[in-house]
Amino acid sequence: MYEEVVKLLRNLKPKQQFIFATHNANFPVLGDAETITTCSASDDEIVISVGNIDDRACQASVISIMEGGPEAFERRKAIYQIWKADTADNKGAT
Known part of the structure; x- marks a missing residue:
């Protein structure tokens, strides 16, 4: 990827x-996205x-939605x- x-x-x-x-998360994080739009629903x-x-708020959304949560x-x-x-x-062992 x-x-x-x-x-x-x-x-x-x-x-x-x-x-x-x-x-x-590889796309927005490693791709250095200029804008990230997240959506959550209840x-x-x-x-x-x-x-x-x-x-920071966007990072928290990425972690929550795309990474499966902080834990x-x-x-x-x-x-x-x-x-x-x-x-x-x-x-070093070789």
Whole structure:
């Protein structure tokens, strides 16, 4: 995804505008989206928020909607850090 799609989008971004509907955080986060529109719904209302990736409220929406919530995001982050440490340790073992 990152190597093929996100890098291509970042390369084309200065020349073109893209609009995506996605639950995949790779597009707005790694693609450095200028504007992110999020939508959440309950039985009583629909809430639409607009921001950019540098806005804390927008970051919270991305984590909540696209990353599965703060707990899931933090767990994934911890796992990735373990993997990164293991990879670094294994490079020295060869």
